[in-house]
Amino acid sequence: MARLFREIMSSCLALEQPLRVAYLGPEGTFSQAAALKHFGQAVISKPMAAIDEVFREVVAGAVNFGVVPVENSTEGAVNHTLDSFLEHDIVICGEVELRIHHHLLVGETTKTDRITRIYSHAQSLAQCRKWLDAHYPSVERVAVSSNADAAKRVKSEWNSAAIAGDMAAQLYGLSKIAEKIEDRPDNSTRFLIIGNQEVPPTGDDKTSIIVSMRNKPGALHELLMPFHSNGIDLTRIETRPSRSGKWTYVFFIDCIGHYQEPLIKDVLEKIGREAVALKVLGSYPKAVL
Amino acid sequence: MARLFREIMSSCLALEQPLRVAYLGPEGTFSQAAALKHFGQAVISKPMAAIDEVFREVVAGAVNFGVVPVENSTEGAVNHTLDSFLEHDIVICGEVELRIHHHLLVGETTKTDRITRIYSHAQSLAQCRKWLDAHYPSVERVAVSSNADAAKRVKSEWNSAAIAGDMAAQLYGLSKIAEKIEDRPDNSTRFLIIGNQEVPPTGDDKTSIIVSMRNKPGALHELLMPFHSNGIDLTRIETRPSRSGKWTYVFFIDCIGHYQEPLIKDVLEKIGREAVALKVLGSYPKAVL
Numbered sequence: 108m109a110r111l112f113r114e115i116m117s118s119c120l121a122l123e124q125p126l127r128v129a130y131l132g133p134e135g136t137f138s139q140a141a142a143l144k145h146f147g148q149a150v151i152s153k154p155m156a157a158i159d160e161v162f163r164e165v166v167a168g169a170v171n172f173g174v175v176p177v178e179n180s181t182e183g184a185v186n187h188t189l190d191s192f193l194e195h196d197i198v199i200c201g202e203v204e205l206r207i208h209h210h211l212l213v214g215e216t217t218k219t220d221r222i223t224r225i226y227s228h229a230q231s232l233a234q235c236r237k238w239l240d241a242h243y244p245s246v247e248r249v250a251v252s253s254n255a256d257a258a259k260r261v262k263s264e265w266n267s268a269a270i271a272g273d274m275a276a277q278l279y280g281l282s283k284i285a286e287k288i289e290d291r292p293d294n295s296t297r298f299l300i301i302g303n304q305e306v307p308p309t310g311d312d313k314t315s316i317i318v319s320m321r322n323k324p325g326a327l328h329e330l331l332m333p334f335h336s337n338g339i340d341l342t343r344i345e346t347r348p349s350r351s352g353k354w355t356y357v358f359f360i361d362c363i364g365h366y367q368e369p370l371i372k373d374v375l376e377k378i379g380r381e382a383v384a385l386k387v388l389g390s391y392p393k394a395v396l
Numbered sequence: 397m398a399r400l401f402r403e404i405m406s407s408c409l410a411l412e413q414p415l416r417v418a419y420l421g422p423e424g425t426f427s428q429a430a431a432l433k434h435f436g437q438a439v440i441s442k443p444m445a446a447i448d449e450v451f452r453e454v455v456a457g458a459v460n461f462g463v464v465p466v467e468n469s470t471e472g473a474v475n476h477t478l479d480s481f482l483e484h485d486i487v488i489c490g491e492v493e494l495r496i497h498h499h500l501l502v503g504e505t506t507k508t509d510r511i512t513r514i515y516s517h518a519q520s521l522a523q524c525r526k527w528l529d530a531h532y533p534s535v536e537r538v539a540v541s542s543n544a545d546a547a548k549r550v551k552s553e554w555n556s557a558a559i560a561g562d563m564a565a566q567l568y569g570l571s572k573i574a575e576k577i578e579d580r581p582d583n584s585t586r587f588l589i590i591g592n593q594e595v596p597p598t599g600d601d602k603t604s605i606i607v608s609m610r611n612k613p614g615a616l617h618e619l620l621m622p623f624h625s626n627g628i629d630l631t632r633i634e635t636r637p638s639r640s641g642k643w644t645y646v647f648f649i650d651c652i653g654h655y656q657e658p659l660i661k662d663v664l665e666k667i668g669r670e671a672v673a674l675k676v677l678g679s680y681p682k683a684v685l
Binding site: 249251339 | 468469470471472473475518522538539540580582584613614616617620621623624627628629630632633634635636637639641642643645
């Protein structure tokens with residue numbers, strides 16, 4: 108990753124262009140915090156209205172990289188992101204993990220005992236479900252496109268609150284009426300860095316693939332066998348509808364290793380021979396916490 | 397299932413009590429349509445505000461059965477339902493499959509060129525995402541607790557529309573301004589019938605289990621091996637966060653066969669010896685379309 112960055116950074120510098128990064132916006136989202144953690148301040152960051160738009164922006168070459176959430180430790184996979192990989196040809200270049208703390212936020216005009224609506228992203232509402240059930244059981248919960256969008260709304264909307272993080276609270280000038288309301292104290296989200304260029308091995312990498320198998324008994328077992336017999340560790344498997352037939356699925360698999368390593372290359376070739384379709388999404392350095 | 401029904405029906409008849417069924421409400425949801433398809437009209441059906449409440453109602457014995465959505469062919473797993481199985485001790489007694497057609501609905505007071513908000517359940521919004529992107533790209537989409545709830549709202553709210561099915565349209569007296577707007581023509585949802593009593597074998601059954609494995613290389617392969625070596629077909633595997641540690645998962649697995657059959661019993665015993673935890677959710681007749 109370091110090498111790839113240096114290459115892209117130096118070509119940007121040669122052209123006197125700063126690195127451009129798209130993320131799931133608006134400003135103040137956890138995706139922006141993940142972009143900051145990964146790229147630092149010295150980039151032009153571009154908030155997009157939806158996950159799919161981050162993908163399109165990267166495919167079109169309008170930005171060098173995109174940052175999208177892929178998995179939360181409490182609520183599981185971010186399906187929009189997984190499904191976007193089915194629709195776009197794109198490379199995973201890295202991953203970032205963020206500890207996620209949610210707060211209940213209100214604007215100046217709202218009295219805490221008058222809250223009638225709580226806005227947030229559906230994932231955030233789910234990550235705080237037990238806390239909400241205990242403290243605001245009868246208040247309407249409204250899912251919006253991101254938690255920063257929720258924060259933006261309640262700045263001017265009376266008697267409503269938002270669930271969002273520190274960045275959004277500061278950015279929209281909201282007060283915290285309850286802090287760290289996530290149900291699980293280790294609540295974390297993994298983000299992916301997506302781009303158009305493959306990343307060379309660093310010696311501590313992960314590989315992500317999408318596979319669809321023939322709809323026959325033992326297909327999943329057959330898919331996993333080459334990993335197992337070569338001692339390759341799977342870190343994750345997710346199932347999603349294939350969108351090519353009713354009750355047919357594709358598998359999203361993450362394994363340890365880089366696809367340029369002979370062992371991984373060999374396993375992927377074996378799987379490719381049995382699979383209906385195999386797409387290598389990329390190999391990239393494992394996230395450092 | 398037939399035998400179990402007869403038993404419960406006859407005990408209800410003996411006590412002069414009709415069968416009581418809870419479903420994800422309000423009235424007019426696809427869950428109610430699934431309950432009708434499975435049980436017919438001769439039951440007392442009880443709409444609940446959330447999936448979790450359907451589970452609680454069944455566990456408490458306030459109803460004989462509950463009906464909850466578990467999987468859509470376009471949008472995938474219904475996570476609330478899967479996660480509820482982690483929290484409640486309950487038996488799956490059956491499954492129902494419904495073809496899902498969505499319509500764009502408005503009340504009398506709304507002009508079709510003045511729509512500023514479209515309400516529906518997040519799953520339904522996702523099932524119609526491409527249609528909405530093409531026809532109402534800049535109209536706000538608001539996710540509410542069910543599509544029947546969306547229909548109920550727009551009955552009285554100006555300039556708003558709902559995405560819901562035929563039952564909701566009729567029940568709340570709404571007009572269809574666009575029909576069958578789901579992105580995939582084979583869009584279908586599977587519902588589970590949950591209860592407190594196990595269902596005897598019918599000869600054409602499925603078994604659902606939840607398994608958590610030790611977090612070690614090859615764990616998933618080890619889990620699938622006994623199914624494979626005994627020729628048992630898996631129809632589905634889903635991964636969810638285990639909620640007992642960060643980045644640890646449980647697997648929801650459906651296989652062909654009844655857990656009282658010696659072969660399945662044997663496989664489950666083998667898995668149970670290797671697993672951290674194994675819970676048999678139930679064996680039940682396969683859905684008839």
